[in-house]
Amino acid sequence: MRSAIKSLLAPNPAANFEAYVSKCLSLLKTIPITQGTVLHGHLIKIGTSSERYLSVKLLIMYLTCRKPAEARQVAKEFDPFDLVVQNCFINASLQSGELDKARKLFDEMPERNEVSWTSLISGFMKAGRVNESLLYFWRNPFQNVVSWTAVISGFVQNGLMFEALSMFLELCQSEIRPNEVTFTSVLKACSETGEFRLGMSLLGLIIKTGNEHKLSVSNSLITLFLRMGEMDSSRRVFDSMEKRDVVSWTAILDMYVENDDLIEARRIFDGMPQRNEVSWSAMISRYSQSGHPEEALNLFHKMVRKGKFINVSCLSSVINALTTVKALQAGMNIHGHTVKIGMERDVYISSSLIDLYCKCGQTSDGRFLFNSVAEKNVVTWNSMIGGYGLNGQMEEANSLFEAMPSPNNVSWSALIAGYLDDTQFDKVFELFNQMLLLGEWPNKSTFSSLLCACATTASLEKGKNLHGKAIKLGIQSDVFVGTALTDMYAKSGDVEGACKVFNRMPQINEFTWTVMIQGLAESGFAIEALELFDKMDSRNPPNELMLSSILFACSHSGLVSRGLQYFRTFETKLNGSHYTCLVDMLSRAGRLEEAEELIESMPVEPEPYALAALLSGCQRHKNEELAEKTAKKLWRAAERDSGGYVMLSNLYASAGRWKDVLEVRKLMKEKGLKKNGGCSWIELKNQVHSFHSGDGAHSQSIEIYVVLDLLMYEMLPV
């Protein structure tokens, strides 16, 4: 870039004046303002600046870089009513979001050409003011492909796919012929709405009008086929292209990402003949979204080292990757950088930063940034609401939600997920009902939260109801929803229902396996759980929960040798609770010495539960000597881990040693330890009423006790 400028700053323009001017023109679009000013000075010196095209370009440059004084200086050289210049000013106002100023300029023009009209139409569309844009469109005396395309693409940009498509149909009925730009927009509308059949019939029209080999059309077709799942067709379009640009390469890169083949995607990326910042951001974001934050960060470092231009997309992906690895300090450095380059208030950047702070537990820092963002969008709000939810600050989350101008289903889901995390299940159901009443559509996330609430509260009826709703919405076969459904049925005691859902799922992941194995194991279907575990794809290495489940299954069904076999296979992966399961298994089987040995030799600190399991084994198999020894250990463990006291107290209670129970309780009270209170609940008229032991009584507890007394009275024998 620098050398290009230098060559233009030679004392005399090149012999070929035309070529010199066109070089200046192409460069003026891309060079930074400082160098543009230098070039401008030089052009004045050598007397070339009054060349009309150059002046227009210089004007545009100053306008887009918000240098109004310089822009006016250049504009002076023109006739004040020059249409091109006036259009430039309108465009500049539109770009900087001053729509009303643009409209005023437009209204004051003595005459207008098609560019003036189209600028206004597309400017209002870009700003999301669709209706005003349409007003200009219908009044436009110069209706042509460009203005039609401006409206169609405007609809697409505003997510109004149906309107875009019907506008296109109307265009086809007029005598105006769509061109490649029109097709590109409509193809995008088809890809985004899943209107694949329409896309295919468009293909016929595209071929008939001879647009199939246009670069932008081919690029859109690659994406359309990709969304249709027609990878081969995507590849065929790409292979048959005469010319490919960065967009084509980046689009085909996505094909491999979609196939979950990041290795091949990376190979394409490395072999791309040309890469721009979009290709880099694409690869970085893909790594970040597919759960490979380290790779994303590596690539980012490489990009920085290469001195590539870092744009907003790239930064937001990087912040997202840093959030995944909880790298708060590095994220703060990036934050500092964005402040320096003035991008801090960009919605993408600020939303990701808010998310970063919240996910690292710094909600107040997140809130500080949130407050400083002037133009928040729905994502900014949702990040903050979700952030409060993650940190259990439900009051803040709720008040922010209430203050929100127009919550969408993500906002609702975020709030619901927060209450779920905070185990306020009645709030979860209440919000869901409110959401439905307000006509907001629940989505996959909403369903997974709701189903999780059902699973935890064992609300089978509610869960079945949700299952029906999910089928109606056509999302029952989604992995997340299916997994949540399986879990709900299993945890509500309907193992058969869980199996039915599980067997019908078109694709399953690690979590699906986990909930199904766990469901079987905890419902007493030990053999089935183990069978399923053995059947599992070896590409899914067992996670901690699965191992817990199978050890639990072995322990509760007396499958000791099988349990020990698993123990030996996965010994390196076991944690404290797995060892507790094993100790429990051996103790139940009466193999007390082995259990004790295991406690002595385990590589992790034994949980109090492990000692308690051994102790209860001793009681069952009448080994008082070992019991006494273990009880002493449990007392010592209790000093470190309050859970031990609870175990002790329960054990004494089950042995009827009430004096010892009191002793332990007293000790707990002295140390300020509190046992988690019990809780029970019932469902009435779609509302969950929960009852807690100790404090936190039900709001209608007085009435409830009155009715209870009456019932007791009725039940008294006459």
Added chain:
DNA sequence: GTAGGGTTAG
């Protein structure tokens, strides 16, 4: 006037 990349909820 157009195509490829970005932020939030599970």
